[in-house]
């Protein structure tokens with residue numbers, strides 16, 4: 001019986017995916033550890049305390065979604081490195097509390113309206129095209 005390789009983004013095996021992650025991290029000068037999981041509710045998440053990126057093998061079947069999430073989480077790693085772990089966590093929590101307590105007129109959701117989440121989304125959107133293009137090309141060349 002043929003055991004099918006677990007593919008990420010529909011086409012990369014785990015080793016290739018690891019290389020892609022390394023390439024992204026090197027580009028933005030961060031060094032998170034990578035751990036695979038089988039979550040079905042999140043593509044990936046970044047644990048600031050352990051500087052670890054958890055990536056779902058189960059959920060990441062689409063290149064665009066995969067890259068968007070990785071870039072989003074990478075932005076958190078960049079912020080954590082820039083500000084220092086503790087300061088970043090503190091600033092994030094303060095922002096959450098400010099929103100929850102109604103200090104911003106237009107912000108209601110402590111998560112999605114959080115300025116760090118907004119920055120991560122913006123960063124992911126801005127950089128997505130570049131990586132999508134680079135990876136589509138590299139895969140074509142290999143086969």
Ligand SMILES: [Zn+2]
Nearest residue numbers: 072076117120
């Ligand atoms: Zn986030």
